Amino acid sequence: MAGKITLSDLNKTLSEMNVQSLEGVKIEGDIEIELDAGAGGVGPLFAYYFGQEAAKIAMQLMNFAKAVGYPVENLLQPVAVASAIAPAPKDLAAAAAAVPAFKVASALASAKFSVGIDKTWRTPIQEVTLGATKANGGSRGHVVKLGGEKAMPFFPDAAMPHAPKVTMDVFDMPIGMAKAVKMHYEDVINSPGEWAKKAVKKFGADMVTVHLISTDPLLKDTSAQDAVKTVEEVLQAVDVPICIGGSGNPNKDPIVLSKAAEVAAGERCLIASANLNMDWEKIGKACVDNGHVCLAWTQLEINSQKELNRKLMKVAGVPRDSIVMDPTTAALAYGLDFAYSNMERIRLGALKGDEELTFPMSSGTTNAWGVRESWMVRSPNKDDSDWGDRMLRGPIWEILTGYSLAMAGVDIFMMMHPLAVAYVHEITQSLMGRIDAKTPDTAAWLKMGV
Structure with missing residues (x-):
């Protein structure tokens, strides 16, 4: 049986052998062309x-x-x-051009859009009430409710029972602030009571956070007995629920916060905060004994958050409806991404049934002002591009920090700049469908009645 070889293979073989010409060589062969069997004959276009x-x-x-x-x-x-291939006859070329490469649909295919429901979200977030009215043994004009969600924020799976809230910062002594913030508080910076009034009546704060930073041994080292007078002053100045914070000193805070819890007994304040690096048990028991809510603060670590929550419940005896988490808000570099991811993991884990995470979350959104880009006049790098007006940069940074973390599940924001407060309120309310968001005049948006 004769072998088979393609013309290209033969040509390649001769080239490899450097054969320029053949003399006295006879090449015999057959060319076979196979056509698929079909009926109806051969059309002229195919034949051509x-x-x-x-x-x-x-x-x-x-x-x-x-x-x-x-x-x-x-x-x-x-x-x-002919030495060249002749062009196709005009009638055949026209016929070929008339045949479309594919059939164009006359209309779009019909489709129905439906929102999917995540069936793995089976566990609701614990509802927590802040503040106590006279009927409940306190003196607040109203209460603030957090939590109760059955889905991720603003998802269609389940309506959010409560809108995110904002608590504005008040300090018991003058502190250094960015110019964009300080300009709004210069007239009240020496009076925590007046400061609290301005935050509520002019800037629309849902709550007020009193930071007793003067108790820090590295500052004034104010005694707990003297520091709590500021708490009493603020309680008398406003009737909204309040949050009471210390200085962050791990040795002094348990003493100061325990005393503050006693002075504000029955008001159901948010005591900020207990963490694993201090006497969390003392703070937790002070909350239980005086009817307050404990803020459990950890540093961007979900397992530490679970551990602290577990200890507060099982060792200190804090009820589930008296715990709010603060997983830490880091607003610099990629810290915001880290904070968002951590909070989102916590909320998703809670909705899927992790009983140690099913609590409302708080964000120290004021931390946005710790980023140099939010308050510096210009970049320290002379070759850097212009950063723009710092009077705009700072509020924008705080707004975006709050808005981003609202998407992760934050229920309450601790904030400072009045315009940032207004925008976070408006954004979250509009996402819930409670208000129609306005389009502000971007050329004069800093005024906005503030």
Whole structure:
């Protein structure tokens, strides 16, 4: 049985052998062309293109024969084979162009959009009440409710029972602030009571956070007995629920916060905060004994948050409806991404049934002002681009920090700049469908009645 070889293989073999021409060599062979069987005969368009391809094959064979030395010109003369492929007849070319490459639909395919429901979200977030009215043994004009969600924020799976809230910072002594913030508080910076009033009546704060930073041994080292007088002053100045914070000193805070819890007994304040690096048990028991809510603060670590929550419940005896988490808000570099991811993991874990995480979350959104880009006049790098007006940069940074973390599940924001407060309120309320968001005049947005 004769072997088979393609023309390209033969040409390649001769080239590799550096054969320029062949003399006295006879090449015999058959060309077989297979066509699919079909009925109805061969159409003129097919016949034309088939003939064109056959002619191309013949031309290639003649070129090969010429390359090996055969006088192909003698063959062309008697049969009058053209040296080039003739163009298609006009009528056949037009017919080919009229055939579309694919069929174009006359209309879009019908489809129905439906919102999917995540069936793994089976556990609701614990509802926590801050503040106590006279009917409940306190003196607040109203209460603030957090939590109760059954889905991620603003998702269609389940309506949010309570809108995110804002508590504005008040300090018991003057502190250094960015110019964009300080300009709003210069007239009240020496009076915590008046400061609290301005935050509530002018800036629309839902709550007020009293920071007893003067108790820090590295500052004034104010005694717990003297520090709690500021708490009493603020309680008398406003009737909204309040949050009471210390200085952050791990040795002094348990003493100060325990005393503050006693002075504000029955008001159901948010005591900020207990963490694993201080006497969390003392703070937790002070909350239980005086009817307050404990803020459990950890540093961007979900397992530490679970551990602290577990200890507050099982060791200090804090009820589930008296715990709010603060997983830490880091607003610099990629810290915001880290904070968001951590909070989102906590909320998703809670909705899926992790009983140690099913609590409302708080964000120290004021930390946005710790980023140098939010308050510096210009970049310290002379080759850097212009950062723009710092009076705009700072509030924008705080707004975006709050808005981003609202998407992760934060229920209450601790904030400072009045415009940032207004925008976070408006954004979250509009996402809930409670208000129609306005389009502000971006050229004068800092005024906005503040």
